[in-house]
Amino acid sequence: MAIASKHNLIVIKDSAEAHEALVRGRKTGSFVHIACFSFYANKIITTGEGGMVVTNDDALSERLRLLRNMGFTTPRFRHEVAGYNFRMTGYQAAMGVAQLRKIESILVEKRLVAHTYNGYLKNIPGLQLPVELEWARNVYWMYAITIQPDFGLTRDQLAWGLAEAGIETRTFFCPMNQQPCLLKIPDFRPSPCPVADDLWTTGLYLPSAHTLSKTTIQQISDVIQALKP
Ligand SMILES: Cc1ncc(COP(=O)(O)O)c(C=O)c1O
Secondary structure, three states, X not given: OHHHHHHOOOOEEXXXXXXXXXXXXXXXXXXXXXXXXXXXXXXXXXXXOOEEEEOOOHHHHHHHHHHHEOOEEOOOOEEOOOOOEOOOOHHHHHHHHHHHHOHHHHHHHHHHHHHHHHHHHOOOOOEEOOOOOOOEEOOOOOEXXXXXXXXXXXXXXXXXXXXXXXXXXXXXXOOHHHOHHHHOOOOOOOOOOHHHHHHHHHEEEEOOOOOOOHHHHHHHHHHHHHHOO
């Protein structure tokens, strides 16, 4: 934000997975100009698809509302700007309101899932487990681990082993500097991103539904323990 302010830039933050996460007591998304949250089906709360943009800036808010609704101004059907149809349906909004009412209990369950995994996995060498630093509230959108060399299997080998046991997992996201669609852009200059590159090859999301039972988490952890050479 300091750099942005110096150069008169607007910061748009991707908070897709971070509903209700806290950084030094402040909600993620509250200390930038614009933050975007996802309501996709696997997010902390969902409307099936869609999302939310938040801002404290009235002018930006007005602009976003205009763009969302096809740039409609008055008189209707005159478009001062070319907007988009990004309107949320009433059905989705109703679902979102119901989800929002449950968010605190969902977060309690999400955090319990993470703490339960931590309990079962903490003594397995070679697994780096998620942490919560004292200045943050982690909402554990996914239970995210990385597989270090001393685990004895690569991330992919562990994921295959889990898949054979009927346990579905996901890798972390592919970093921007490796995205084929960006690399095709003539002037795109990929920067070295060693941390992101490493997370792309070592990161694994374990099943993370807030409804997971302690027994299921224990079974998944037991399979991981059994797969370790
Ligand atoms: C960090 C991040 N950004 C963006 C998205 C995309 O969100 P949506 O599917 O609502 O466009 C996701 C979805 O997983 C995400 O995790």
